[in-house]
Amino acid sequence: MLTDYHVHLRTDEPENTAARFFTAANAERYREAASERGIAELGVAEHIYRFTAAMEIWQHPFWRQYAHDDLDYYCGFVREETDLRLGIEMDFIPGAEDRIANVLDGRDWDYVVGSVHFLRDHSLDTEDYSIWGAGESADRIWRRYFETVAHSALSGLYDIIGHPDLVKVWGSATPVPDRDPRFFYEPAVEAFAEAGVAVELSTAGWRKPVGEQYPAVPFLEMLVDAGCPLALSSDAHEPDQLGFEYERAVELLESLGVREIAVFEGRQRRMEPIG
Ligand SMILES: [Zn+2]
Ligand SMILES: [Zn+2]
Numbered sequence: 001m002l003t004d005y006h007v008h009l010r011t012d013e014p015e016n017t018a019a020r021f022f023t024a025a026n027a028e029r030y031r032e033a034a035s036e037r038g039i040a041e042l043g044v045a046e047h048i049y050r051f052t053a054a055m056e057i058w059q060h061p062f063w064r065q066y067a068h069d070d071l072d073y074y075c076g077f078v079r080e081e082t083d084l085r086l087g088i089e090m091d092f093i094p095g096a097e098d099r100i101a102n103v104l105d106g107r108d109w110d111y112v113v114g115s116v117h118f119l120r121d122h123s124l125d126t127e128d129y130s131i132w133g134a135g136e137s138a139d140r141i142w143r144r145y146f147e148t149v150a151h152s153a154l155s156g157l158y159d160i161i162g163h164p165d166l167v168k169v170w171g172s173a174t175p176v177p178d179r180d181p182r183f184f185y186e187p188a189v190e191a192f193a194e195a196g197v198a199v200e201l202s203t204a205g206w207r208k209p210v211g212e213q214y215p216a217v218p219f220l221e222m223l224v225d226a227g228c229p230l231a232l233s234s235d236a237h238e239p240d241q242l243g244f245e246y247e248r249a250v251e252l253l254e255s256l257g258v259r260e261i262a263v264f265e266g267r268q269r270r271m272e273p274i275g
Contacts, residue, residue, distance in 0.1 A: 001272035002250075003041040003261060004034060004242050005087055006113050006162055006200060006233035012047070018069040027082035029239045037243035041263055043085025045113045046074060048103070057099045058091070060121060062129055075107050085110040085264065089162060092116050092152035100157055111264035113200070114158030116148045116166065125169045138175035142167055146184045150191035159267055160231045161192060163202045163214040171210035185219045193226040198262040198269060201253065203245040204235035213249060224256050229271060231262040250274055 009026055010016035020026075027044075034042045048054050049063040051071040078086045090100060092114050104112060117124055122131035124145065131141055145167040153161055165185075168176070177184070192199055202214040215223065223230065230253065234244045253261075253274060260271040 001041060001261065001263060001274065002037075002039045002243070002246065003043075003232050003263060004039045004234050004236065005041070005043040005045060005085065005111060005160065005231060005264065006089065006202060006235045007042065007044050007242065008046055008089075008235075008237045009044055011237045014066055014068075018050075018073065022074060022077045024081045027078075027084060030236075030242060031083070033239035033242045037246065039243050039246075041085065042242075043087045043110055043264075044078060044082075045087035045089040045111075048088055048090045053103050056103060057096050058093045060118070060129075062123065062126070071103070071107070079108070087111045087113055087264075089113045089115050090157070091118065092148065092155065092157070093118070094148060094151055097155050097157065100155075104157065109267055111159040111267060112157065113160045113162040114152045114155075114197075115162040116145065116152055119144050119148060124166055132170065132174040137177075139177045139179070142177050142181075142184045146188045150188045153188070153191045153195040153197045156195065158197055159264060159269065160198045160200050160233075160262070162200045162233075163204065163235065164188065164192075164199055165215045165219055168210045168212075168214075168216070169205070169208050171208075173209055181216065182218055182222065185215075185222055189219075189222045189226050189228070192223065192228045198229040198231045199223055200231050200233055201249055202233055202235050203243075203249050204233075204241075206245045206248070207241070213245075213252065217252070220252070220256060224258060229260075229262045229269065230258060231264075232274075 010021035053071040
């Protein structure tokens with residue numbers, strides 16, 4: 001079994017509207033590319049901030065600029081016009097847990113991917129609203145990032161923790177803490193294990209400035225030692241990116257003795273052999 005769950009039906013530009021990309025023909029392009037790469041379990045997880053419902057959660061100007069689409073229309077489209085699993089990439093916003101739960105409740109997700117893209121009002125991975133250069137040390141940003149990711153897992157809102165060390169995305173273009181990164185991973189690994197949540201091995205990092213998968217190898221080793229289930233995804237934003245670098249990812253998992261990956265349906269997880 002190979003999975004690709006953290007998948008977007010369009011790239012992030014605001015002009016990529018639901019009307020243009022939430023179509024059976026577009027979903028079919030993804031299904032075909034996945035089949036060519038041997039990926040049977042395919043699902044989509046659009047960014048919550050593209051939907052008007054996001055405004056019930058958080059009023060950040062970045063979100064306000066993008067929140068145009070109807071969440072129920074998306075869910076109905078995926079269920080009725082595609083054979084894809086239905087997911088959502090739902091940001092974790094500390095303090096907004098009840099509002100996030102309200103948006104998730106009553107919709108029949110196969111899985112919910114939890115992501116931390118912002119620390120307070122500052123973004124980790126976009127040039128707009130960037131946290132980098134805003135006066136905080138790398139040490140403090142990393143510490144806050146991993147504490148927030150830990151908090152997201154313990155919230156119980158999520159099935160999969162997405163790109164769990166996104167803080168490194170810019171690689172050497174932004175400052176990196178001097179100390180052993182395992183110091184930062186530790187509280188996150190403990191929280192993931194306690195929450196029993198799956199953690200994403202995302203191959204997207206290989207196409208980002210950092211040039212390595214999420215999570216980094218020492219982080220992945222700690223997750224394996226702690227018995228955390230792993231979910232495999234590419235964070236594709238177009239069909240060509242589906243299953244990106246999967247051979248390398250599978251090799252990495254095998255080298256760490258991982259034989260199974262997480263598969264989801266109706267927010268129930270089961271483990272299936274990789275490959
Ligand atoms: Zn993300
Ligand atoms: Zn994503």
